Amino acid sequence: MTPPATGRSLRPLAGVLAAMAMSLTGTRVSAIALPWFVLVTTGSAAMTGLVAFCEMAPYVLVKLLAGPLVDHLGPRRVSWVADVVSAAGAGAVALLHALDLLAFPALLGLVALIGAARGPGDLAKEIMVPEAAERGRIPLERAAALSGVTERLAATLGPAMGGALVALAGPLVGLALSGACFALGSVVIVWALPRTQARYAGAPIPAPVLEAGGYWRRFAEGVAFLRAEPMLLALTLMVAVTNLLDAAFAQVLVPVWARESGHGPAVIGLNSAAMGLAAVGGSLVAAAVAHRMRRRAVFFVAFLVAGPPRFLVLAMDAPVWVMLVVFAVSGLGCGLINPILGAILFERVPRRLLGRVNALGDSLAWAGIPLGGLMAGAAVAAAGLSPVLVACGAAYFLTIGLTGLRREWRQMDQPRGVGSPSAPASAESIGTESSRSP
Template identity: 70%
Template sequence: MTDDTAGADGMSGRRSLRPLAGVLAAMAVSLTGTRVSAVALPWFVLVTTGSATQTGLVAFFEMAPYVVVKALAGPLVDRAGPRTVSWTTDLASAAAAAAVPLCHALHLLSFPLLLALVAVIGAARGPGDLAKEVMVPEAAERGGVPLERATGLSGVTERLASTLGPAAGGALVALLGPLAGLVVNAASFALGSVIIALALPRRRTAKPAEGATPQAGEAEEGYWKRFAEGFTFLRTEPLLLTVIVMVSITNLLDAAFMTVLMPVWAKESGNGPTAIGLAGTTMGAAAVAGSLIAAVAGHRLRRRVVFFAGFLLAGAPRFLVLALDAPMGAVLAVFAVSGFGAGFLNPVIGAVLLERVPRRMLGRVNALGDSLAWAGIPLGGLIAGAAIASAGLVPVLLVCGTTYFLTTTLAGLRREWREMDRPGARGALKQDREDSPARHGADLTT
């Protein structure tokens, strides 16, 4: 496939860190804005409506389009190129995010209009996030950066955003109100779009691999054939499917925690939005440390051990410490431990995915995998809001924490996990890069 990161450096064979630096900078900016909004938007809905159910509904209307559009965008990213998709969708997200405070200031923001605007934000964010993920391995290859290190740096970027975003969001909400956080979110999307458009080289026609089908012939495959090819490949990968199912459950629980459980806990405990930002910042800072270790030494660690240990620390303890009504110092300590464990997860998952998926299919397979893993996220806020309304906060926290623990421990009994440490995957990927794209089909295994 052709790639928007193919520019002068790539065509001349010289290594350059510029594409990777540009992708990581754009990710940092847009993700920081998203994390600010993750504090500001639920708090805005909660204080203006007083309803945990409506807060969960807003989260659903943002994340459901995110998941659906991201799943369908894979062939588009493979065909049009991730650079173009990234900067255009970031601009669309910026416009929709800016419309929320603008309409509120003009007294035009009804609840249905708010739902429509957050749906547009989610629908644009999905392809934008996917495009940036797809650009990471190609940019790393152009800079001669090892895959584990590149995914580790991507993880560090995400964790830094998770550190700065909640802190900024909590401070903005406390000082200026939640709408200030939404303005920052819009500005972050706009800046991310500019970075991708200017820092990454423009698209050039890449030389087809030896024996590959010409680009025009590839276009004749059509959208749905490309989509089905990615789905068929994913079905041949039991390890990837098991990871996706497990992560989809934990993502649902994490979404319930961040969009409803944490805001309701902050309001009922009297700690306010500042506590949300402080807890998120503490967890994010610890996650940065974990991600840095993964970036530097991840290729020397046993992935399976790191993966399950990370989930053990990152999951259930957060729910339980809030349910126990522990003092703020204890909450921050638990969030720090959870963040450190979480910092190792995405680098491991990213490296396994990028090793096992053919490069030309990376967009569509990554889109399908991410969307399936995120399928429960839109339901997290809805379920949590309805459960709190009927049972109260503490029982819901206990049930969610227990479910998280059982999911991340019982899943480890499946035999597919042994393939996570299998070194042959790297050799398979290397061979894949040397082969024709026509070689890959439903029967391809690594």
């Protein structure tokens, strides 16, 4: 780790984290407002799942292809443009509906635009973190944990604000707030990372390097790196399954449960806020003691606590206070997951490949998310809510337990190096692990 030094600048990392907070808060508000808007206007769980699919499929596809372009253009520029487009899309949904001009196909098109912009925007902010941390002489584990704290704060404030606004003022106000958050995020990036200072926050690859190979050559380089890492690939595939189940939970199962139980969107926001607040605590713990953690044990216990209990407590139709406790404990587990994954990613991947490898890993991990809402909507229509909740909780448990038996996971507690611009792009020479979770 790079030791603390005088003359360091905390502005780049603070700015990246602030922009990340704005963007993620907008996403979380939209995650409550948009499904509720579709559900109350159409009454169809299947159509709610279709809207979620139309947002997340472009997200995953564009993010998959965006890695080489982010490495080339620079994450600052990509982040700014993506936030502006996301803000315009969210604002257009609210405006067109207010004018009674929002047909369902137009809604699908706008949410697809938002998803397509969010993919490279989220990627750009993620890969700015290690460079901004190095500029401020901040250890990578701590930077990853602070990024996790930021994500969890957004997961706390976003649903709380979204649930309250939707309950009090309707989903359109929530969508308008979502657009405002994206717009503010773009302003923060411009303020914190002026163009003349963007070099250390993820600069474009120098022209001589780019001329050595075109877009597909650089894309293939990222694929080759990921394929050479069995543990990293197994981790990504496991997260892909759990992300599918989490998407089913958030996009369809929770809104349907809120409507059928009579609790409404306010309790959705309350549960999410309890989970997010506890996750902030978990991330702060990780920030303080991440370098002392036995990653493998903490990772799997945290995942088991974070996942299955949420499905089962809704299936039981437990009292609200019991749900709050379960969601809070799940949040504590969630708070420990992403700091571990973020530190693994920053250790493993050399800087010049960070955009494309992170894009590939994230896209694989998120590949099931577009299907989560569709599958959940169809399953609820066919079998009812409670059986689907129980089945998803069981699938979550089996996915984590069976994957944890693989030999590759022993490498998780064996960090050996840190990715750097000068590090070679072979699996054997880099160090240990990588990837990200929901």
